[in-house]
Amino acid sequence: MTHTVAEIEIDRQTDALVGEWLTIPETAERLGIDLKRVKQLLRDHKLLGVQRESGFSVPAAFIHDGQPLKGLPGTLTVLADAGFRRVETLRWLFTADDSLPGTPVQALTEHRVKEINRRAQALAL
Numbered sequence: 501m502t503h504t505v506a507e508i509e510i511d512r513q514t515d516a517l518v519g520e521w522l523t524i525p526e527t528a529e530r531l532g533i534d535l536k537r538v539k540q541l542l543r544d545h546k547l548l549g550v551q552r553e554s555g556f557s558v559p560a561a562f563i564h565d566g567q568p569l570k571g572l573p574g575t576l577t578v579l580a581d582a583g584f585r586r587v588e589t590l591r592w593l594f595t596a597d598d599s600l601p602g603t604p605v606q607a608l609t610e611h612r613v614k615e616i617n618r619r620a621q622a623l624a625l
Contacts, residue, residue, distance in 0.1 A: 509550040510587050517594040520560035521552065530563045546573040550586050559590065561605050569605070571613030578617050582624035592623075 515521075522530065527547070528538045541547045542558075546568050549558040562569050579589045593605045600607050604616045 507551055508553055510552055510590070514587055514591045514594070515552060518559045518561070518590055519594075521554075521557035522560050522563070523555055523557055524549075527558045527563065530560075530566065531568070532566060541568060544573075545576050545580065548572075548576055548586055548589060550590065559594070559605075561594075561609070564609055569608050570611065571608045571616065574613065575604070575608065575616055575620055578620040579623070582620065584623070592620075 524535055524538050527549075528535050531538065531541075538547070538558075542549055547558055547562055549556055562572055564570070575593070576589065579592065584592065593608075594603050596603050600615075604619070607616050
C-alpha cells in the first residue's frame with residue numbers, strides 16, 4: 501500500500517528515535533484487550549500513535565508490563581496543553597536529555613512521572 505506524503509504524519513528522524521513500533525493489533529495483543537478498546541485508549545489520549553509508512557502505529561515503549569505506561573496519559577495531556585502535536589510529543593518523549601539522564605519515556609518507565617510532568621509543564625511557559 502502506498503501513502504502520499506500528506507498521509508504520513510511522522511518524519512524519518514522521529515520514527516528512528518522511537519525505534520520499535522506496534523500496529524494496532526499488536527498493541528491489542530500486548531495489552532490483552534480488543535482492537536476497539538485500543539482505539540478508545542487512543543481517542544482518550546491514554547496512548548499515542550501516528551500514521552507511518554507501514555500503517556498506524558504506537559511506540560512499543562508505551563506498553564510496560566502489559567499495561568499502558570504509568571504516567572503517560574498525564575504527560576500526553578500536559579504536552580497537548582502546551583501546544584505539542586503528536587509528532588512533536590514523540591520527539592520530546594524519545595529525545596535523550598543529559599539532565600535526566602536518558603529520555604523522558606525512560607524516566608516514565610522508571611516511575612519518575614512527577615519530574616517529567618514538571619518538565620513538560622515548563623515547556624508551556
